[in-house]
Amino acid sequence: MFGLWKTWKALEARGIMGINRRNADYVLKYNKRSLYPIVDDKIITKERAIKAGIHVPELYGVISTEKEIDKLDEIIAGRSDFVIKPAQGAGGDGIIVIADRFEGRYRTVSGKIISHEEIEHHISSILTGLYSLGGHRDRALIEYRVTPDQIFKSISYEGVPDIRIIVLMGYPVMAMLRLPTRQSGGKANLHQGAIGVGVDLATGLTLRGTWLNNIITKHPDTTNAVDGVQLPYWDGFMKLAAGCYELCGLGYIGVDMVLDQEKGPLILELNARPGLNIQIANDCGLTLRTHAVEARLEELKARGIEESVEDRVKFAQELFGHIPPVEG
Ligand SMILES: Nc1ncnc2c1ncn2[C@@H]1O[C@H](COP(=O)(O)OP(=O)(O)O)[C@@H](O)[C@H]1O
Ligand SMILES: [Mg+2]
Structure with missing residues (x-):
């Protein structure tokens, strides 16, 4: 307990953002209802992304009513792997990732x-709103199953x-890389038991990790180091994320x-x-960085300028990098 408290205190000194500040100064201020x-x-989200030319896992089908559950066979015909999820779910709840078929069943x-029958029952639960925000009726979506790049195999x-x-x-x-563990059942959500690993914005190199509120440097299941891993396509990920504002x-x-x-x-979501x-x-608070962006926006506004995705990524990488350039 004391260790965690010390961590939070140290972060606070570096501008940690708490839940009240996040809600009042960021979510409410910048996100139009x-x-x-x-x-x-x-x-x-998927429809919007496709329109904007941003890649997402392919949508195989949508089930909106009990009656449409019969469509499932048709939607997954000829496919051995797919994912079923609540359209309005959160935190990884209600997601089933099917990797294979096995003698008329699914693995x-x-x-x-x-x-x-269990899958049909699950879809029915999704429709009644069991996993949706506020318990509202929901839709189930069936989509392409992502196979992670080999780079993640060891971690x-x-x-x-x-x-x-x-x-x-x-x-x-x-930025943060989230790694599923045995405990998280293949999902990368922290509250399901996944690990969160910091990522240096400038380089895409991983930093240390946090798991169930502890600080860690090794994956608990594979025992491989989670820090110092170079994420591929890093600039591409940065641009993809920045472009989601538009x-x-x-x-x-x-x-x-x-x-x-x-x-x-x-883009997943x-x-x-x-x-x-x-x-x-x-190991760093958000507030100093968000303030730096807000100051930048003020400055640009005064000059009547708006920055492109590339400029915004460059600004972030120059200012928010963790690892000082190697000397010599
Ligand atoms: N199409 C997919 N293929 C494989 N795994 C997926 C897929 N969609 C989601 N997952 C897994 O489930 C986790 C949660 O999915 P996400 O779409 O972000 O929903 P949520 O809003 O519940 O977080 C992801 O981080 C990933 O690990
Ligand atoms: Mg998610």
């Missing part, structure tokens, strides 16, 4: 065998790691991306209330 559906509904990514246990970047008014401010119009978002073995970088644990993983 009327735009929330774009990020709170994964089907709408999840963590090896559990489930029947067709991830099953499932798909994702890369989260917090973006303020189109400027990336902090895509959704929300000023303060968490952009979740994955690296598929075949399709490359894809956008969050209008991104979590604050990213600060522990980066």
Whole structure:
């Protein structure tokens, strides 16, 4: 307990953002309520992304009513792997990742065998709103299963790691790699038991990690070091995340991306209330960085300038890099 307290105290001194400040000064200030559906509904996010030419996992089908559950066979015909998720879910709840079929049944990514009836029942639960924000009726979406790039093999246990970047008014401010563990059942959500690893914005090199509120340097399942790993396509991820501001119009978002073995970088989802644990993983508070972006915006406004995605990424990389350039 004392160790954690010390960590928070140290972060506070470096401008840690608490939940009240996040809500009042960022979420409420920069995120227009009327735009929330774009990020709170994964089907709408997908449609927007496709229109903007941004790659996402392919949508195989949508089930909106009990009656449409019969369509499932048709949607997954000829496919041995796919993902079912609630359109308005959060925190990894209600997501089933099917990796294979097995004698008329399905095998999840963590090896559990489930029947067709169980899947239908699960979809029915999604529709009633069991996993949706506020318990509202929801839709189920069936999509392409992402196969993670080989780079993650040694530092991830099953499932798909994702890369989260917090973006303020189109400027990336902090990044984290989230790694599934045995405990998280193939999902990369921290509260399911995944690890969060800080990422240097300038280089895409991983920093240390946080797991169940502890600071770690090794993956608990694979025992490999989680720090010092170079993420591929780093500048591409930064630009993808920065461009999500134009895509959704929300000023303060968490952009979740994955690296598929075949399709490359894809956007998984956008969050209008991104979590604050990213600060522990980066050993750094958000406030100093968000203030720097706000000061930049003021300055540009005075000069009547708006920056492009490339300029915004460059600004963030020059200012928010963790690792000083190597000497000599
Ligand atoms: N298409 C997919 N293929 C493989 N794994 C996925 C897929 N979609 C989601 N996941 C896994 O589930 C996690 C949560 O998915 P996400 O779409 O971000 O929903 P949530 O809003 O519940 O966080 C991801 O971080 C990833 O690990
Ligand atoms: Mg997510």
